[in-house]
Amino acid sequence: MRAALTLVSSLRARTPPEPRPQGATTKLKSDYSIQMRLIPLLLLALSLSAQYKAGIARIDITPPIGHQMGGYAARTHGSTGIHDPLYATVLIIESGANTITLITCDLRSFVSTRLGKNAIISSSHTHSGPLTWELRSPWYTEAENKMLQAIAAAKKNMFPATLELAEGEIYLGHNRIKKGGEMWWRNPDALPSHPLDPTVNALIVKDQQKKTRAVLVNYACHPSVLGPDNYEYSADYPGAMRRAIESQIPGATALFIQGGAGDINPYRDKEPVATQFQAMEEMGQKLGTYVVSTLKKAKPITGPLHTHSEVLEVKNRWQSNQTIPIGWTAGAFGNSFCFAALPGEPFVELQLTFRAKTECAHSMLFGYSYSAGGVWAGYIPTIPAAVQGGYGADYNTTVAVGTGEELIDRAVVKLFELRGLLKDLPDTRY
Amino acid sequence: MRPLLLIALLAVRAGAELRAGVAKADLDPPIGIHMAGYGPTRTSTGTLDPLEARVLALSDGTRSVALITLDLCFTFDEKAMDQIRAEVHSTVDEVIFHASHTHSGPTYSDAPQALQHAVPRIEAAIRSAAASMIPVQIGNAWGQTYIGFNRRYIETDGAVEMFWRNEPKISTTFPVDPTVGVIRIDRRDGTPLAILVNYACHPVILGPDSFNYSADYPGEMRRVIEQEMGHDSMAFFLQGAPGDINPFYDKTPLIEDAVNVMKETGRKLGAEAVRVARSIQTKIPENASIQTKTVILTVSNRWNREKLEEHYQATSGITRRLLAQDMRMPVTTFLLNRDLAFVGFPGEPFVEFQMQLRTKSPLPNSFLLGYTNGYFAYLPTIAAAVRGGYGANTTVNPSAVGTGERMLNTALISIYELLGMLSNKPAKPR
Numbered sequence: 001m002r003a004a005l006t007l008v009s010s011l012r013a014r015t016p017p018e019p020r021p022q023g024a025t026t027k028l029k030s031d032y033s034i035q036m037r038l039i040p041l042l043l044l045a046l047s048l049s050a051q052y053k054a055g056i057a058r059i060d061i062t063p064p065i066g067h068q069m070g071g072y073a074a075r076t077h078g079s080t081g082i083h084d085p086l087y088a089t090v091l092i093i094e095s096g097a098n099t100i101t102l103i104t105c106d107l108r109s110f111v112s113t114r115l116g117k118n119a120i121i122s123s124s125h126t127h128s129g130p131l132t133w134e135l136r137s138p139w140y141t142e143a144e145n146k147m148l149q150a151i152a153a154a155k156k157n158m159f160p161a162t163l164e165l166a167e168g169e170i171y172l173g174h175n176r177i178k179k180g181g182e183m184w185w186r187n188p189d190a191l192p193s194h195p196l197d198p199t200v201n202a203l204i205v206k207d208q209q210k211k212t213r214a215v216l217v218n219y220a221c222h223p224s225v226l227g228p229d230n231y232e233y234s235a236d237y238p239g240a241m242r243r244a245i246e247s248q249i250p251g252a253t254a255l256f257i258q259g260g261a262g263d264i265n266p267y268r269d270k271e272p273v274a275t276q277f278q279a280m281e282e283m284g285q286k287l288g289t290y291v292v293s294t295l296k297k298a299k300p301i302t303g304p305l306h307t308h309s310e311v312l313e314v315k316n317r318w319q320s321n322q323t324i325p326i327g328w329t330a331g332a333f334g335n336s337f338c339f340a341a342l343p344g345e346p347f348v349e350l351q352l353t354f355r356a357k358t359e360c361a362h363s364m365l366f367g368y369s370y371s372a373g374g375v376w377a378g379y380i381p382t383i384p385a386a387v388q389g390g391y392g393a394d395y396n397t398t399v400a401v402g403t404g405e406e407l408i409d410r411a412v413v414k415l416f417e418l419r420g421l422l423k424d425l426p427d428t429r430y
Numbered sequence: 431m432r433p434l435l436l437i438a439l440l441a442v443r444a445g446a447e448l449r450a451g452v453a454k455a456d457l458d459p460p461i462g463i464h465m466a467g468y469g470p471t472r473t474s475t476g477t478l479d480p481l482e483a484r485v486l487a488l489s490d491g492t493r494s495v496a497l498i499t500l501d502l503c504f505t506f507d508e509k510a511m512d513q514i515r516a517e518v519h520s521t522v523d524e525v526i527f528h529a530s531h532t533h534s535g536p537t538y539s540d541a542p543q544a545l546q547h548a549v550p551r552i553e554a555a556i557r558s559a560a561a562s563m564i565p566v567q568i569g570n571a572w573g574q575t576y577i578g579f580n581r582r583y584i585e586t587d588g589a590v591e592m593f594w595r596n597e598p599k600i601s602t603t604f605p606v607d608p609t610v611g612v613i614r615i616d617r618r619d620g621t622p623l624a625i626l627v628n629y630a631c632h633p634v635i636l637g638p639d640s641f642n643y644s645a646d647y648p649g650e651m652r653r654v655i656e657q658e659m660g661h662d663s664m665a666f667f668l669q670g671a672p673g674d675i676n677p678f679y680d681k682t683p684l685i686e687d688a689v690n691v692m693k694e695t696g697r698k699l700g701a702e703a704v705r706v707a708r709s710i711q712t713k714i715p716e717n718a719s720i721q722t723k724t725v726i727l728t729v730s731n732r733w734n735r736e737k738l739e740e741h742y743q744a745t746s747g748i749t750r751r752l753l754a755q756d757m758r759m760p761v762t763t764f765l766l767n768r769d770l771a772f773v774g775f776p777g778e779p780f781v782e783f784q785m786q787l788r789t790k791s792p793l794p795n796s797f798l799l800g801y802t803n804g805y806f807a808y809l810p811t812i813a814a815a816v817r818g819g820y821g822a823n824t825t826v827n828p829s830a831v832g833t834g835e836r837m838l839n840t841a842l843i844s845i846y847e848l849l850g851m852l853s854n855k856p857a858k859p860r
Contacts, residue, residue, distance in 0.1 A: 396859075416815075
């Protein structure tokens with residue numbers, strides 16, 4: 001008790017602050033801290049008035065049979081068939097004057113500047129799709145056109161919506177880089193590895209009848225259950241996950257956004273051909289069914305959406321006179337949900353760091369997500385990963401060491417600004 | 431066995447030899463000029479204890495460095511530092527300037543004549559230290575003491591109140607870092623030549639009512655160490671990252687016996703440093719090496735310039751520092767024997783950065799030195815910049831939020847590069 005009293009009295013009886021001219025008064029409670037106290041009230045008011053609108057559409061973008069495939073250098077010829085069609089599934093969320101357009105694709109990667117200012121083109125990173133921007137075949141332009149059609153269709157059917165977010169943990173993959181940079185692609189015994197992020201986030205879109213219309217799942221794991229011996233187009237496990245969710249929640253459209261999977265492989269990576277589709281289906285079913293089980297614990301998302309996009313020029317790691325422009329987007333729905341979209345393959349630790357730093361109730365790192373211009377950035381390792389080495393860490397990567405940390409910190413700072421938690425004028429109390 | 435032993439001995443002989451020399455200069459600032467630290471108007475009337483430049487010169491036989499510790503609030507401006515560097519270039523390859531941040535020293539930027547009086551003295555000390563270099567052995571160890579606390583008091587609602595003085599020594603908001611880093615350099619006969627102490631705490635026990643020059647508590651700490659260790663040893667104080675750390679007895683009024691209070695604090699730190707120094711068994715480094723790397727970061731201004739100009743025209747003038755654009759901030763990394771890492775930031779980093787450096791650096795013996803090779807005011811963490819308080823979101827915060835994080839990542843990359851752990855060519859696929 002005495003200690004507590006001393007604490008209070010010494011706080012109150014503080015001496016004048018260092019740089020302040022003598023005679024200046026010290027306000028006990030600042031404008032700033034009053035503002036801080038008003039924030040919950042403000043957020044509550046905003047949440048009551050927040051009107052989201054959502055639009056959903058899906059389009060088949062499967063390339064013609066015979067098209068060159070992307071994902072494995074070991075493949076010797078083009079595709080021979082379609083196991084399951086490749087889709088672009090669009091989710092548009094509108095909040096006041098701000099909109100995000102998520103185009104989630106069953107592709108290894110995709111780059112386009114034709115899809116609009118607010119577009120985030122997020123590839124699942126399936127290894128059983130076509131080569132895209134590297135080849136720019138006639139199919140590539142056709143796919144862009146189809147994505148534009150899907151965006152238009154989603155816009156035409158916008159409906160008032162509420163948003164919820166559910167979070168859970170599931171282990172379906174491992175960190176494929178061992179100490180010393182040795183690769184460990186497959187781990188059917190599900191042995192532990194580090195670092196790893198079992199977090200799965202699900203964003204739920206409901207209409208005014210409280211019917212679930214969309215479930216957007218964010219999880220970090222390479223869709224590479226199907227190996228180089230597979231020549232049939234497939235969305236890999238994310239497609240199977242969608243089928244699981246959509247069959248369990250009739251009327252809902254499921255979407256998948258890949259996380260920081262740059263060093264994360266599925267336990268049953270490159271499954272032998274005989275069991276490959278079964279393995280992929282099992283993994284997708286497991287993830288989808290688990291996600292559905294988390295939905296009842298979902299918490300409402302409140303607060304207006306604010307986004308920011310920019311291009312960061314980073315150095316080429318191997319040719320420091322060259323730069324690589326990296327377009328990225330960050331967005332916040334108040335303090336309830338923050339995301340950042342990066343156009344490459346971030347290592348999983350960047351996703352963990354991002355979530356730890358945003359101070360949002362829920363955070364998602366969208367990897368493999370192109371926005372705002374620039375180029376495909378390829379693998380984005382952390383500094384220690386770049387030192388340790390391995391696939392995507394000291395080869396098969398071109399961005400300067402530290403790029404991942406810089407992108408995450410910039411996104412974190414921007415997210416605070418977007419939420420009004422960083423002012424553009426200094427506090428002049430001191 | 432014998433041939434092996436011989437080879438081992440030859441290897442040691444073939445290895446580079448570490449040599450060190452020390453010297454000091456009284457800066458001898460004139461009485462009657464401005465004093466730095468508590469606003470621009472204080473003028474000195476006398477000297478309590480001499481303000482010094484202490485020089486530690488080190489050489490590995492091919493490369494040499496001079497570390498200059500200054501009993502000043504900031505290092506000199508870039509021009510003056512470069513002038514000294516050019517003047518002694520034939521003697522030492524690299525000069526690192528580091529200020530203790532005492533608030534009882536002169537403002538050299540207001541007194542060019544006083545500066546030109548000090549410069550030749552510093553140059554002479556550098557030459558004298560270099561000329562006196564002898565073969566040495568080295569070791570280091572860590573201790574702990576509490577002489578300060580985190581002055582940003584975070585209330586339960588997240589608001590920050592500044593809590594400058596903490597005479598009852600109650601535990602307050604974290605973080606605070608009690609770590610005392612001690613490096614001991616001995617002559618080959620085992621007698622101490624130099625004791626370096628790294629600790630993070632503002633030297634502000636003497637307050638704005640004191641008009642006498644003083645090194646504050648670090649000066650007394652050095653006297654204690656030199657007295658206890660004997661043998662004409664020289665003690666150095668290396669300020670850490672005390673951007674948010676104050677001494678318990680902050681700004682003690684002179685009528686409350688400030689001078690003795692200051693000395694008691696210095697003696698407390700000195701006693702712990704002596705205890706640690708006595709425990710160190712110095713060794714001849716097997717392969718002495720001196721490596722340095724400076725990376726200049728271009729840092730943008732944090733604030734809205736238009737609003738700032740408007741806002742300040744009504745009240746007072748705006749400082750040039752607060753409006754500075756595209757600031758060029760050097761991040762200095764100095765590796766000694768590939769074992770000790772000294773990282774210099776040109777400003778006042780928050781204490782978390784020195785804790786993070788020790789955690790993240792591949793060298794366990796890593797020391798963060800604020801106030802090094804320039805001064806760009808405070809460097810808060812992103813989270814601190816959001817919560818606010820002095821040095822976090824105030825008029826002493828010109829640099830973009832996230833600059834401290836950028837500096838730390840830059841330094842970590844420099845350490846890895848100097849250790850040869852980051853190749854500039856892609857590795858072979860594994």
